[in-house]
Amino acid sequence: MMIDTFAMQNLLKVDADSSRIAIGMDIGGTKLEAAIVTLSGDVIESVKVPTASNGPAVLAQAIAVATNLKSIVNSRGMVAAACGVGTAGVVDKNAIVSANSLIPGWAGQPLQAELESRLGIPTHVINDVYAVAIRECLIGVGRNQPSTFVTAVGTGVGSALVLNGKLWEGEHGLAGSLGHIPSMVREGRACACGAIDHVESYAGGRAIEKEFAKRCGRKVKMPEIAAMARSGDTIANQLLDTAGLVLGQALASVAALIDPKCVVLDGGMMALGDLLLNPVRELMKREAMISGLAIPLSVTPTGTHAGVVGAALHALSQENTHNAPYEPSLHDCKTT
Numbered sequence: 001m002m003i004d005t006f007a008m009q010n011l012l013k014v015d016a017d018s019s020r021i022a023i024g025m026d027i028g029g030t031k032l033e034a035a036i037v038t039l040s041g042d043v044i045e046s047v048k049v050p051t052a053s054n055g056p057a058v059l060a061q062a063i064a065v066a067t068n069l070k071s072i073v074n075s076r077g078m079v080a081a082a083c084g085v086g087t088a089g090v091v092d093k094n095a096i097v098s099a100n101s102l103i104p105g106w107a108g109q110p111l112q113a114e115l116e117s118r119l120g121i122p123t124h125v126i127n128d129v130y131a132v133a134i135r136e137c138l139i140g141v142g143r144n145q146p147s148t149f150v151t152a153v154g155t156g157v158g159s160a161l162v163l164n165g166k167l168w169e170g171e172h173g174l175a176g177s178l179g180h181i182p183s184m185v186r187e188g189r190a191c192a193c194g195a196i197d198h199v200e201s202y203a204g205g206r207a208i209e210k211e212f213a214k215r216c217g218r219k220v221k222m223p224e225i226a227a228m229a230r231s232g233d234t235i236a237n238q239l240l241d242t243a244g245l246v247l248g249q250a251l252a253s254v255a256a257l258i259d260p261k262c263v264v265l266d267g268g269m270m271a272l273g274d275l276l277l278n279p280v281r282e283l284m285k286r287e288a289m290i291s292g293l294a295i296p297l298s299v300t301p302t303g304t305h306a307g308v309v310g311a312a313l314h315a316l317s318q319e320n321t322h323n324a325p326y327e328p329s330l331h332d333c334k335t336t
């Protein structure tokens, strides 16, 4: 599947019916968010629930949430043209081909088939960070930009690379696995993927909670760790400083490698604000300089619903390919 954000923009622009809406969904390791989304990316109604603990339960949850939103759509006399889902894990042709321990048993769940049959509308499933990148490139800071690098830091850490308007998925749908490149800090922390000392082992929310529990002997969720850091707790501050340092080093490396127009940060961990972002900015300023130019770093504002909106816009554009002439961009690579 080729995700071409420039072509998607054309497909959405030529939509004959500007009142078209979609149901968008974002399934992460901590929360499942869904919304009714318009063609211009506005959210009409949204719902957020904590993600269930295992694959089959998450599937049941996704069906319940989407069905409920569809009844709201119907009760308002509207029609949902499609359902778009962005989910944690590696997604290939609408199927969740692998997912790590952040959602146990998620790989192989028949998400697309079940949603499509229960909702009775075309359903498209993509990776959650790819969905965020699509939103950024269609209506966010990456709009009309040739290159954007998007990183979502939440329960885990993921990225998406858009070059010449096209999302680079890699040969195995694994491109942008920023969370699973080696960290420059080496404390021997296990990563959710099974390896040791990956970026996610230091910068992902679940990993920070795990390390805090190991050091302090009690299980505490991220919002509380953030509150403790703000009130001067040494361990909480150390963990967040290290998270920012590791994330900043990884982003600076990417920036030096691909020289993007902008770097966009999204995800639940952005709620930490300066606690996480100050060390990231510091590293980016110091390291990510190419010919004296700093790469702009942008954070999606709270309440953007970026993953949900991106997934919905992706689904709408996919449906529109049947109604509108597809105009390939100059960079399309023809295969036979």
Ligand SMILES: [Zn+2]
Pocket: 179, 180, 181, 191, 192, 193, 194, 195, 198, 200
């Ligand atoms: Zn890993």
